[in-house]
Amino acid sequence: MKTEPDEFSFDDLAKRPKRTEPWTGVRNYQARNFLREMRKGDLAFFYHSSCEVPGIAGVAEITREAFPDPTAFDPRSDYYDADSRRDAPRWFAVDVTFGRPVKQFIPLEALRSHATKLSGFALLRRGNRLSVLPVDKKHWDYILKLGR
DNA sequence: GCCAACGTTGGC
């Protein structure tokens, strides 16, 4: 799961009540579909994007499965979408809870340097812009080791 | 349904 640390960082997540934050504002259908596939207890890499050193800062846990994204119903929200109605929601959110930091931050550059082992990992695909994307088990395990 | 124009993302 990607976030711009200037807006909301992994440290910010740790400071939230119950170390939990609703993951709202996803407005891409493919990313939304990945969100909806998440199950309670699933783990996610918390990725910092659009910053000085992009990369993985830690591990988070999905603590609530997909529910209608309330920001889509709020005309004052940047993420308001008049086409998403309460009786037919278009956008969804999940609750994300702080899991643990990785011992060493894993820069995107490091991930790229393991491109062979991480072949097929969506984050490394050219032109990738999804804010929520899947991680294969084998990739997950390999990346975790990079952060030890 | 096509496609040009435009907007956004995100690494560099």
Next chain:
DNA sequence: GCCAACGTTGGC
């Protein structure tokens, strides 16, 4: 700030 890569929009 630049720009490639996409997604979305809207005219036709």
